[in-house]
Amino acid sequence: MAHDLSKPYDYPFDVASEDEIRFRDAGAVDGRPAGVPSSYDEGGSTRWTPEAISEVHALAQLGRYQVRGYNTFNKQMPTFDDLTFVPATMTRLPLEGYRESCDTTTVLGGGRGLVERPLELKIPIYIASMSFGALSASAKASLGYGASKVGTMTCTGEGGMLEEEREASQRLLYQMSPARYGVDLDHLRRADALEIVVGQGAKPGTGGLLLGMKVSPRVSEMRTLPEGVDQRSTIRHPDFLGADDLAVKIEELRIATNYQVPIFIKMGATRPRFDVAVAAKAGADVVVVDGAEGGTGASPELLLNHTGIPTMSAIRAAREALDECGMSGKVSLVAAGGIRSGVDAAKCLALGADAVMIGNAAMVALGCNSPRYLEDYQALGTSPGACHHCHTGRCPVGVATQDPDLEARMNPNAGAERVARYLTAMTMEITALAKACGKSSVHNLETEDLRALSFQASAFTGVKMAGIDRAYDW
Amino acid sequence: MSNAARQTDEIVIEVGQRHIREVNQDIMAACATGRPIRVVNTLSRHNLGVGLPDNVDITFEGSVGYYCGGLNTGANITIERNCGWAAGEGMAKGHITIGGYAGMSCGAAMIGGTIHVKGDAGPRVGVAMKGGNIVVEGKIGYQSGFMAHAGRIIALGGAGESCADALWQGEVWVAGGIDSLGVDVDVIEPTPEEVAEVDAILDPLGLVDSSRNWRKLVSGQRLWYFESRDASAWLMI
Ligand code: SF4
Numbered sequence: 001m002a003h004d005l006s007k008p009y010d011y012p013f014d015v016a017s018e019d020e021i022r023f024r025d026a027g028a029v030d031g032r033p034a035g036v037p038s039s040y041d042e043g044g045s046t047r048w049t050p051e052a053i054s055e056v057h058a059l060a061q062l063g064r065y066q067v068r069g070y071n072t073f074n075k076q077m078p079t080f081d082d083l084t085f086v087p088a089t090m091t092r093l094p095l096e097g098y099r100e101s102c103d104t105t106t107v108l109g110g111g112r113g114l115v116e117r118p119l120e121l122k123i124p125i126y127i128a129s130m131s132f133g134a135l136s137a138s139a140k141a142s143l144g145y146g147a148s149k150v151g152t153m154t155c156t157g158e159g160g161m162l163e164e165e166r167e168a169s170q171r172l173l174y175q176m177s178p179a180r181y182g183v184d185l186d187h188l189r190r191a192d193a194l195e196i197v198v199g200q201g202a203k204p205g206t207g208g209l210l211l212g213m214k215v216s217p218r219v220s221e222m223r224t225l226p227e228g229v230d231q232r233s234t235i236r237h238p239d240f241l242g243a244d245d246l247a248v249k250i251e252e253l254r255i256a257t258n259y260q261v262p263i264f265i266k267m268g269a270t271r272p273r274f275d276v277a278v279a280a281k282a283g284a285d286v287v288v289v290d291g292a293e294g295g296t297g298a299s300p301e302l303l304l305n306h307t308g309i310p311t312m313s314a315i316r317a318a319r320e321a322l323d324e325c326g327m328s329g330k331v332s333l334v335a336a337g338g339i340r341s342g343v344d345a346a347k348c349l350a351l352g353a354d355a356v357m358i359g360n361a362a363m364v365a366l367g368c369n370s371p372r373y374l375e376d377y378q379a380l381g382t383s384p385g386a387c388h389h390c391h392t393g394r395c396p397v398g399v400a401t402q403d404p405d406l407e408a409r410m411n412p413n414a415g416a417e418r419v420a421r422y423l424t425a426m427t428m429e430i431t432a433l434a435k436a437c438g439k440s441s442v443h444n445l446e447t448e449d450l451r452a453l454s455f456q457a458s459a460f461t462g463v464k465m466a467g468i469d470r471a472y473d474w
Numbered sequence: 475m476s477n478a479a480r481q482t483d484e485i486v487i488e489v490g491q492r493h494i495r496e497v498n499q500d501i502m503a504a505c506a507t508g509r510p511i512r513v514v515n516t517l518s519r520h521n522l523g524v525g526l527p528d529n530v531d532i533t534f535e536g537s538v539g540y541y542c543g544g545l546n547t548g549a550n551i552t553i554e555r556n557c558g559w560a561a562g563e564g565m566a567k568g569h570i571t572i573g574g575y576a577g578m579s580c581g582a583a584m585i586g587g588t589i590h591v592k593g594d595a596g597p598r599v600g601v602a603m604k605g606g607n608i609v610v611e612g613k614i615g616y617q618s619g620f621m622a623h624a625g626r627i628i629a630l631g632g633a634g635e636s637c638a639d640a641l642w643q644g645e646v647w648v649a650g651g652i653d654s655l656g657v658d659v660d661v662i663e664p665t666p667e668e669v670a671e672v673d674a675i676l677d678p679l680g681l682v683d684s685s686r687n688w689r690k691l692v693s694g695q696r697l698w699y700f701e702s703r704d705a706s707a708w709l710m711i
């Protein structure tokens with residue numbers, strides 16, 4: 001018996017040589033003894049991954065955090081692919097996806113009945129707040145014309161109103177950031193809506209960042225900044241602190257614009273359940289919740305990767321907050337952050353958003369990360385599909401730059417048409433899903449139309465798990 | 475001001491408990507007449523006289539709340555007593571006189587024109603201002619001039635803590651004591667030419683005094699630049 005140590009077992013044959021036992025036979029590979037785990041080469045530490053090690057090396061060389069553009073690289077963020085639609089089958093009746101119509105009209109800011117001109121958009125998508133400064137003037141104009149063609153809106157971002165964009169955009173949302181660059185009463189009155197920003201998804205709790213390479217003469221003039229400085233903006237507003245003050249500020253803006261246009265509050269998604277309720281109480285007509293997947297032209301990388309909550313979780317919390325305080329229908333809810341397609345947008349609508357806003361996706365439609373000018377991507381140490389270098393101002397395709405030569409690489413007319421077609425396609429995607437779910441309006445999409453493919457997505461949103469039809473519950 | 479001193483063609487607007495929208499509509503209608511306007515029974519209400527046009531002479535009797543004279547585009551505004559937060563915020567043009575004390579963020583993000591405070595002013599005077607002048611006869615509060623892009627804050631009665639914090643190209647001029655300086659401030663002895671420029675602002679207000687010991691606070695420009703001016707230095711490593 002093997003366990004009987006007093007009586008050693010003898011094979012009925014000779015014991016093999018040590019070399020044979022250790023695989024040191026004719027097939028052996030030099031320096032790579034068999035039996036050494038793959039971690040011998042690859043490393044198996046879950047803490048000290050190659051990324052973590054190179055991050056320490058970077059910090060040790062730079063003595064500062066890394067700065068970059070684009071959006072979160074945090075792999076723990078869920079994606080909208082964790083949700084799937086469950087179209088009408090027996091219990092519900094679908095609409096004819098190829099034939100019947102589905103309404104996409106989206107009205108924002110009319111719920112309180114306070115303003116003369118609520119925003120009526122033809123589609124439930126508009127172009128996110130991206131400043132002139134972060135983007136080139138032609139990129140801003142292209143977004144405006146593209147949006148106008150499909151009956152939707154763009155937003156100035158924090159850099160003030162660019163005349164090219166006002167001309168291009170039939171509907172323009174004017175953003176008042178804490179830094180108040182280029183604020184002008186005439187611009188306020190020429191806007192179709194005003195937005196007070198208290199934060200953004202990419203870096204909630206921190207102000208905007210525009211490195212000196214992009215603070216061109218025109219940008220510096222519009223923002224009253226010395227040319228070429230690294231503009232690191234404030235996050236607290238100069239003239240209000242808390243929500244009670246904000247309510248007074250909103251009233252001031254209503255008076256300044258003679259109660260014509262809706263007032264938006266845009267926030268990064270952190271505690272939407274409370275923040276959205278407070279924004280509604282402060283008097284906003286529209287609340288924009290920008291999830292942690294939201295993009296940016298430049299940010300300390302740690303904030304991109306490690307602050308904020310996922311868009312999908314923020315939408316549910318925001319909608320429940322509005323429901324709980326009886327403000328659904330009175331205050332519109334816009335969701336943003338990581339929306340790549342009409343499918344993602346439809347999921348946001350189903351989760352409870354009244355409209356969505358796209359930034360990064362619109363830039364990609366303009367040409368961001370398109371496989372051209374390869375040597376310039378290489379000069380940035382990147383390649384098409386992987387570029388996240390908006391902060392350098394050296395955008396190889398002329399979208400996120402203030403350099404006239406680079407800017408000229410994007411044909412603004414072609415860019416406008418691509419944006420228009422992309423928005424059209426997105427809208428088709430949304431209506432295709434809505435009709436399959438039996439909805440004659442995209443705004444009738446609901447959480448019941450969704451199922452979760454991961455515990456995580458179900459837990460984040462309260463959407464039922466696929467098949468078992470129960471939400472992951474504690 | 476006594477009733478007898480009131481100008482005869484003056485339009486008088488009562489505030490009281492009326493809806494602020496209605497009050498401002500009355501003010502705007504009165505502005506269109508070109509006659510002087512006197513707003514009475516102000517009860518320190520917020521948002522009085524927002525976005526006023528050029529060529530208007532308007533007086534608020536008593537004290538006002540937040541944002542009085544906000545986004546002014548040229549009106550000559552007198553607040554007889556005190557004002558709340560952010561009087562004249564975002565103002566592009568015009569003149570605001572505050573007879574008493576000013577609350578926080580007086581002249582926040584203003585672009586042009588002049589604000590004259592006869593008493594003291596609260597914290598963050600001229601925060602994020604982009605131009606124009608703010609003259610405070612008394613002391614300016616904590617963190618005044620924070621990130622002022624352009625323009626001048628002129629304090630005749632000293633300054634509180636963290637004065638002139640993180641300026642861009644705005645200037646803070648102080649006669650009298652400064653409790654403490656903010657970050658990245660250079661204190662400069664102004665040249666006679668520069669003093670003459672400030673006196674030219676003070677002269678119409680009757681506030682010139684050649685015995686003042688001025689200190690001019692400007693940005694040390696150490697916060698202007700994060701690090702390198704070279705795009706390639708900002709590539710991820
Ligand atoms: S291609 Fe241009 S817009 Fe796109 S990530 Fe790179 S720098 Fe930014």
